Amino acid sequence: MIAGCAGQQSAAPPPVEEPSTSAMTTHPDTSEAAPSSADAPATESTPSIDDTAPNTSNCVAAELSVSLGAVQGAAGSTALPIEFSNTGNRTCTLDGYPGVSYVSSPGGTQVGQAAVRSGSEANPVVLAPGASAESLVKATVVQNYSTDTCEPSSVSGLDVYSPNTAKVVYLAYPTTGCRTTDPSITQLEVQPVRSE
Structure with missing residues (x-):
């Protein structure tokens, strides 16, 4: 050149x-x-x-296993750890935030707004075969919002997109979400992936 x-x-x-x-x-x-x-x-x-x-390229959906870790309750919210495990035979990188949203059923429609990004700055996480990374999702107890504002709706789980991928993975998590798309309502917050 x-x-x-x-x-x-x-x-x-x-x-x-x-x-x-x-x-x-x-x-x-x-x-x-x-x-x-x-x-x-x-x-x-x-x-x-x-x-x-x-060794430096992004992990692709086919070599990632996505699962829901141990759920932990907190005042006014619930911590949902989303775990990403490298099931491939090469080292790859996860970088950024996963896409997360409530859905009415497996393959169903999205309920309310998707998770907004929060937490510290995202840093690349290098995953060797068999290694895992985690992204913490904070789910607000939507009963704290007024019924008129929230428009409570039953959800069956979460749709999760791994960082830099376009394939969705469904994780069962029955709960109640807000059907409204009012930007003042934050029902889900997601942090960047980090090493476990």
């Missing part, structure tokens, strides 16, 4: 620098530097990219 200019400068000096030995020293330098030379063989840089990609 731009570094190709650097390759031309090394070829410009007198014939003393033209032997194959100077080309040999050029290849290791370009394979180690971030901007590789356009003259460097593609067969040298491509394997290094392919070898490292599996």
Whole structure:
């Protein structure tokens, strides 16, 4: 790419620098530097990219198991730990917030607003095969809201989207949610994934 200019400068000096030995020293330098030379063989840089990609790429839905951990009650709310386990055979990364919402039934319609993001800044979590990460969801006791404002409605569970995926996972959790979409009503809050 731009570094190709650097390759031309090394070829410009007198014939003393033209032997194959100077080309040999050029290849290791370009394979180690971030901007590789356009003259460097593609067969040298491509394997290094392919070898490292599996360890740094995002976890995909097919290699994640999503489950609901031990529910804990608190004053005015309930803590719902959503656990993500790497069931694949490679190391991958979870980064950000899962999407969480109440649903009327498995595969049913969403009830009220989806979870709003809260908590500290999101940081990437590297998951080796068999390792797990967790995102804490805070479910407000909606009975604390007025009936007219909340419009209470029975829900059967949660629809969960793992960070950076588009596949939904249903988790059974019968409770009561607010059918209203009034932005002043916060029935669910979700924190970023973190190491367990």
